[in-house]
Amino acid sequence: MAEEKVKDIARKAEEVISNLERDKEGKIKLTKSQIRKFLTAVNALTNKVDVYRIQHEGTEILSAELASEVKYLKVKLAYQAGRNPKTVKPFVEAAKLNKWIDGIGTDIRAYEDFAHYVEALVAYHKFYGGRD
16 A cells, blocks of 8 residues: 555656746756755755654654644745746645645654655656756
8 A cells, every 4th residue: 555655656746847847958947956955954854753753663643843844844945936936836836845745734654755755856857857
């Protein structure tokens, strides 16, 4: 069952990236640095979640502090989208990143799915020739 979910996440990510606007050379207008900044924030939070899971063995619920940090990712997205409204904003909307974040709440598994989704978005961005 979990494998099926991962495939679904990968498919969704591929669909989002493959449909992004391209420049005259056929490269995706969204740049690697624009998408990697968000991945960096997600990876930093994932490290905190991993430490929390080790300290609270068997838990499937994020602490209130971590859940708050997850919600704060929306602020980082809003900032990037505001700085780059023609490239980042359409990406955030197409990927439904705010909806994904809202759906996490305190569920560690939902957070892990979200983190995998963001990783898949970055991977497909590279695969489909995103700009550097």
